[in-house]
Amino acid sequence: xxxxxxxxxxxxxxxVSALFVVFSKSPIYSxxxxxxxxxxxxxxxxMLNAQFLAIVHxxxxxxxxxxxxxxxxxxxNLNKESExxxxxxxxxxxxxxxGLLMLVLLAAMHSxxxxxxxxxxxxxxxxxxxxxxxxxxxxLLPFEMTSVLFIAAMIGSVVLAKKDKN
Amino acid sequence: xxxxxxxxxxxxxxxxxxxxLFSIGVMGVLFRRNAIIILMCIELMLNSVNILLVSFSAxxxxxxxxxxxxxxxxxAAAEVAVxxxxxxxxxxxxxxxDINVLSKLKW
Numbered sequence: 001x002x003x004x005x006x007x008x009x010x011x012x013x014x015x016v017s018a019l020f021v022v023f024s025k026s027p028i029y030s031x032x033x034x035x036x037x038x039x040x041x042x043x044x045x046x047m048l049n050a051q052f053l054a055i056v057h058x059x060x061x062x063x064x065x066x067x068x069x070x071x072x073x074x075x076x077n078l079n080k081e082s083e084x085x086x087x088x089x090x091x092x093x094x095x096x097x098x099g100l101l102m103l104v105l106l107a108a109m110h111s112x113x114x115x116x117x118x119x120x121x122x123x124x125x126x127x128x129x130x131x132x133x134x135x136x137x138x139x140l141l142p143f144e145m146t147s148v149l150f151i152a153a154m155i156g157s158v159v160l161a162k163k164d165k166n
Numbered sequence: 167x168x169x170x171x172x173x174x175x176x177x178x179x180x181x182x183x184x185x186x187l188f189s190i191g192v193m194g195v196l197f198r199r200n201a202i203i204i205l206m207c208i209e210l211m212l213n214s215v216n217i218l219l220v221s222f223s224a225x226x227x228x229x230x231x232x233x234x235x236x237x238x239x240x241x242a243a244a245e246v247a248v249x250x251x252x253x254x255x256x257x258x259x260x261x262x263x264d265i266n267v268l269s270k271l272k273w
Contacts, residue, residue: 007175011183018187018210022194027202034206041213048180048224053232057216060239065209065246072250073202076257090197098193105185114177117225125229126220134233146240153244157251163258 007047014040027078028070035066050126180221187214201256201263205249212242 017037021030038061045054124130135143187210194207216235223231253263260267 018190050220094193094197098189102189123227130229131232134229153247157247160251161254
């Protein structure tokens with residue numbers, strides 16, 4: 001019973017903070033709400049017994065990605081309402097489009113049947129040992145390839161953000 | 167590690183939650199004009215897919231989905247680094263991050 005209440009609190013916090021990310025005027029508030037949203041998503045991972053991913057999510061998203069975004073927002077001096085006032089037509093169109101997409105996806109899920117799975121409360125698939133064994137045996141080659149991807153991303157971002165000579 | 171929860175919810179709740187999050191991300195990409203916020207909305211959509219993958223992995227008792235989520239996080243980190251470098255370079259040339267300024271490729 002308590003896990004249902006916990007789920008509803010966490011889910012409503014996630015959705016409300018995601019809405020604040022989209023609708024707040026200043027980019028700095030968007031980034032702050034995004035950090036909060038990521039913490040609630042980490043809470044969902046904990047509720048699904050995916051403890052490795054919860055820790056990695058907090059470290060990678062709240063610790064690395066959002067700091068990078070915050071640095072960029074402050075570096076570019078965007079912490080004011082930079083968007084010009086425009087007609088509300090695109091906003092309404094976007095809200096209607098998003099709502100319709102949600103409707104279609106929910107209808108598709110409603111008409112499909114989920115297989116009868118076991119409860120994740122007592123399974124150990126999300127523990128560090130299980131996921132780590134999987135990564136370092138079966139997915140060893142993709143795991144090593146991510147280092148190549150990171151090298152490419154690092155070099156690419158340095159080249160892109162470097163100041164031009166002329 | 168000890169079990170954190172003792173009783174689990176039906177999986178369809180997580181499906182609904184990830185659908186709502188994905189739709190909010192799509193909405194943000196469609197109507198925000200600031201490129202940084204658009205990047206953040208893409209992150210939101212990636213995270214909704216991550217919730218879906220983790221829920222299927224946890225309910226099916228198979229940890230391969232969580233390995234995929236790990237790789238998605240890796241790719242998202244690289245994507246944000248390159249995207250923000252692109253944004254800094256664009257800001258240096260046009261002095262704004264408004265995507266309406268960058269309409270030269272629009273026909």
